[in-house]
Amino acid sequence: MPAIPIEKIVRSRRKTIALEVTFKATLVVRAPHRVPQAYIDAMIQQKSAWITKKMAEMRARPQAHARRYEEGEVFWFLGRPYPLHFTDEPGDTIVRTDRLEVSRALIPDVRIALQRWYVEEAKKEITARCLYFSMMTGYSPTSIRITHAQGRWGSCTYRGGLNFSWRLVQAPLSIVDYVIVHELVHLRQHDHSKKFWAKVEALMPDYQQRREWLRENERLLKI
Ligand SMILES: [Zn+2]
Known part of the structure; x- marks a missing residue:
């Protein structure tokens, strides 16, 4: 069987290897810093049936x-x-x-x-998650609105309200959560300074992976 090409390997402080088939039907590997390439290759070999199946699913998805x-x-x-x-x-x-x-x-x-259906579902799902994280963090938005925004997933108004694009509800819940936490932190920290990211990381230690997922897939969520 031909080897499955790896689009990229993202090394981080994580403890386990994760194989992810993106919406573009490519394979992204997330691995701890010290894991040898041979170990990753063996794991891909072992999971090749699953990866091939996932890739076929992703390819079947219209652009x-x-x-x-x-x-x-x-x-x-x-x-x-x-x-x-x-x-x-x-x-x-x-x-x-x-x-x-x-x-x-x-x-x-x-x-x-x-x-219209997506907007209604987004209202339910995103509002519920936002209230949950608001309770966890103590950061309280004055309002939560669902918008038709194309270019951004979430935004924070100067009055302390949060807006989220209904398109976000297409993404996995872990990604929805990341955008919510990102915007909640903006209620206290309006820029993208080091201080901002430190606050995000304190609430969501793996936020970088989620942010990266969004960057890799966002083009495809813009229906
Ligand atoms: Zn931001």
């Missing part, structure tokens, strides 16, 4: 810019893929099972209907 809103097309919610499925049920609600079930009646407006 973000080529959305067609067709039967079977994959949409992401909290880091998991949901194929779009049109049903003959009447009504304008979208139901998430292991698929996203959408009434055929919505087809003319399916893009808008899906966006």
Whole structure:
């Protein structure tokens, strides 16, 4: 079997090796500083069936810019893929099972209907996580709003309110959490100074990995 190419190896103070197949169907390895390359190669060899399967899944996913809103097309919610499925049920609600079930009646407006669904889900999920982290940290936003922002995942207003793009709810919960913690810390520290990152790290020691995931995948979450 040909060796699986590694896009990059990210070394850090972590204690274990993690293999991650990105949305671009490439392999990223996260490893402790001292683990030898041969050990990593052996692990990839051992997990090759899983990696190949994941890569095929990721490749099957249409690119973000080529959305067609067709039967079977994959949409992401909290880091998991949901194929779009049109049903003959009447009504304008979208139901998430292991698929996203959408009434055929919505087809003319399916893009808008899906966006509305994402906004509603984002309100529930992001608000709940934000309140949780607010309680944990003692940093309290004056408001939490879900926006249609394309270029940024979250922002902090001068009045102390937090905004999050509904697009964020496509990402895994660990990434949602990172953006929330990042914005909560901005309530006290408005810049991206060393002091800011130190506060983020104190709350979320592995924030760098999450930040990097977002950088690697954000282009694909911009539907
Ligand atoms: Zn920031």
